[in-house]
Amino acid sequence: MTLSMPPIPNLHAIAPEIIVLLTSLLVLLIDLIQLRGKKGGLAFLGAAGLALAGIFSYKLLQHPLATDIPGFAVDAYAQFFKIIFCLAGLMVIGISVRYLTLEGFSLGEYYSIILLAILGQMIMASGTHLLVIYVGLELMAISLYILAGFFKHHPKSNEAAVKYFLLGSFSSGIFLYGIMMAYGLTGSLDLSVIAGKVAGAELTGLLLLAVIMMGAGFAFKIAAVPFHFWTPDVYEGSPTSVTAFMSVGPKAAAFAALIRVFSSAFGTLRVEWTTLFICLSIATMVTGNLVALRQTNIKRMLAYSSIAHAGYLMVGFVAGGELGISSMLLYLRIYAFMNIGAFGVVILLNRVGGIGDRIDDFAGLSKVSRASAFVMLVFMLSLAGIPPTAGFAGKFYIFMAAVKNGYVWLAVIGVLNSAVSAYYYLRVIMRMYMVEPGDEPVLNVSTALSAILLIAVVGIIAIGIFPGFCLDLARTSVTSIL
């Protein structure tokens, strides 16, 4: 066993991570200096840090650096995901500020913990060593347990946190067992070494079990059926801004690590795990959409809708190749805009005491505020996948990839599911435009929230009409790992 002095890594390559970590610590320290004060400045600082990290990631995507950090890839693929995480984090911070003040939980820790969760996601996207991926996953998960229970006097928030914590650590236990078996079978934790050993070995039941257990760990984080049972309760009980964060960042991060692990370490077992993910994908789409039809709470409906979207994304994963994976990346980017946007409108209607969470609370929104009804209309149409919104472009490329790679029937199931999903999204639109308002709704408009909603709408329409730019970016990112 030889040990050598590790070389000093090129710090520029991990600049996004360093910036996010330093911003998080800075926010925490400034918060300690002025315990009682307004937290708007801290939110702005956090958002600025994320924006800077995103810009660095974009530069690294354009000009990838060759680095030799063990277990940590700085390829364009990781950078694409890091931009999604920074964007999602930025939007979530924007929709949080006024919401937290209204609910009486305006604390500096919130922004610090959000930044730490994003740091964990970034590490997951870059990890090429199972230890790095595990540590990133846990950093993200533990931060999210705290955020889910952030409203500590609300029984619903407590309950969501306990459920998320118990089921989340249970699933990471299963993931850990899968890692242990992969280590036991190959003697290494590095994805490329594992790939070499797996390619040279015959398929044994134990190897398959390792693949299944790691897959189950990831499936829990992306909320795929049958590992979705935590999702509705946790989404409903958590603070709405946290739900918005939870529905995008962790899902994208889990997909990032899933794609990297399965296509590099277990690439030779493609036939086996493709079957597995076809079953998961169909079950996820069908269950998510059918159960969403019956929901009366908007957060619960969006929870099942996010389960269904995990199913669409898995269609892209099954299709695989440059086409399939790049369409997934594009869809995740679009999904960040439309889902956080939709939760932003829920926050707009929020009033202390859980009012604003029911779909009925949207009744007559167009009469009260034409602009907010229009914004919600765009998000709902995009989630349903109706042109000219970005949701249509995203779904189109995913299903096209499935058709081109020989999974026509899977694409057909996806399209049918999309049609079913249109029903419950259109129901919200009907409420807003066709029904008279009940008791006068009060809107919590704030500059930050309006700015985020505007960005989301512009993003959705721009990508919907000109998907080429984002798609090219996704394609170049994907070629770096295939």
Next chain:
Amino acid sequence: MTITLEHYILLGSLLFFVGMAGFLIRRNVFLMFMCIELMMNGVNICFVSFSHYYHNLSGQVFVLFVMTVAAAEAAVGLAIILTLYRNRETLNADEFRLMKH
């Protein structure tokens, strides 16, 4: 009889599956949490024995990380369970159904 790699893996897996079964059967939040710790420690035993078998330190290093993660999880988990108990005065998981429709 000599003790081989298989025995250690058997012990670790036994701990893991007892923890897993316990998590699924128990209804007290604290006990469920302890079962998760049991699962992690079972995995740790396997990691250390594989590490010894392969003469490769990465398994042992992984155990150090799993231990710290478990400590962080324990601190956060206990805090969450304490706030829940203060608000609800129960630790029975079956009674946590505020959000069933």
Next chain:
Amino acid sequence: MPESYFPILLLLLIVGALASLILYLSRIIGPHEMTDAKAQPFESGIPAATPHHGSLSIRFYIIAMIFILFDIEVVFLYPWAVLFRRLGLFGFVEVVIFLGILTVGLAYAWRKGGLEWE
């Protein structure tokens, strides 16, 4: 791959089945009668003198949690200390960064009053 692990797979399945069987049996066979005596806290056969609720301050839990965290994080210093000379300045700087992040955590706990006993 060192050898075929099929025997272990079999063992795993048997272990899993056995573990669930034992837990299931103890649930089915064992009597579940909750009598008043059983509900009492056990103090070596002597009747409980004080009610067991509320005797531990909530502070105790917070300090214990903070202790566990810092106690375990220090485990990373041992491998570094063993290889101190070989890792040189690079290792030293890394450990200083690690401890710096921990110190921010400590400062947070301190300022928020987590370390005060009364």
